[in-house]
Amino acid sequence: MSAITKEAGTYFLAGGTNLIDLMKREVIIPERLIDINKLPLATIEKTSSGLRIGALAKNSAVADNELVKKHFPLLAMALNAGASAQLRNMATVGGNMMQRTRCSYFYDTSMPCNKRSPVQAGGAAFRPDKGQVNGPAGCGALGGHNRMHAIFGGSTKCIAVHPSDMCIALVALDATVNVTGPKGDRRIPFSDFHRLPGDSPQKDNTLAPGELIMSVDLPTNRFADNSYYLKVRDRASYSFALVSVGVGLTMKGKTIQDIRLAMGGVAHKPWRLTQAEAFLKGKEATEANFKRAATLAMQGAKGYGENDFKLTLAPNSIVDALKTATKTA
DSSP: OHHHHHSTTEEEESSOTTHHHHHHTTSOOOSEEEEOTTSSOOOEEEETTEEEEETTOBHHHHHHOHHHHHHOHHHHHHHHHSSOHHHHHHOBHHHHHHOOOOOHHHHOTTSOOTTTSOBOTTSOEEETTTEEEOSOOSOGGGGSOOTTOOSSSOOSSOOOOOOOSHHHHHHHTTOEEEEEETTEEEEEEHHHHBOOOTTOTTOOBOOOTTOEEEEEEEEOOSOTTSEEEEEEOSSSSSOOOSEEEEEEEEEETTEEEEEEEEEESSSSSOEEOHHHHHHHTTSBOOHHHHHHHHHHHTTTOOOOSTTTTHHHHHHHHHHHHHHHHTTOO
């Protein structure tokens, strides 16, 4: 851990499915890479409280694991909805959590992006790996092409969205992230791991310098019989979500006893729908109740022009996902 804290611009390297791409485009130019692939962090094991998944477990291995498929099918569905089979064979759980936005302004170094080159006092752009740079500054998506962008939690500095499917399932399943670093070990509720952009959109998560993800814990639940991951996208494979919905719930007859709901493609972080959850708990699984829950879930949503369609697509997707999960479709 001392190696990464002593040198600025040092990155951990696992599967590299996102980091290598960013390096090729010179979005990120590391001074040093630390290969962590030989660390013993790829196990998937049952614990007294649920399941522990190592940070270096491959996405495909997690999706195909019998314990995951039996007890946490929402996670398996979300993983299988992401990327291509080849990428899932390389990508790791920890790397999936750390992947960067696919905003076109972030990837194009000639365009303005506060996430890549945040504007400092006085209007100058700054890159952590290069210092002050010339060229455009600000968030190009705010007044530009923003079809894929956030409708929740955006700021005047950034409206990019988090790209992961897996993370939508993990936030819905109340996962906990185990990390270690120079100051020791700590546990982070998954809902607190990723950040909203605020005034520091370059910070995707709450990891401290030098901290490394070790594993993810999933608590036991009773959602196995009523789980569903809906991903709405432009094409059937290898495409990021316009909107996605993760649902896990427990039914007693037609009544929803317990429920977890989260959305992807709509915010800078996996977006948990707590108001909709609170409304539906104890309610009958009816389309009317689902529509009311979707309306509650959309409070505070805001479009930016090209992505205004998400204001209709998102609640419709919530209703469709709930109908499928409760088998009322």
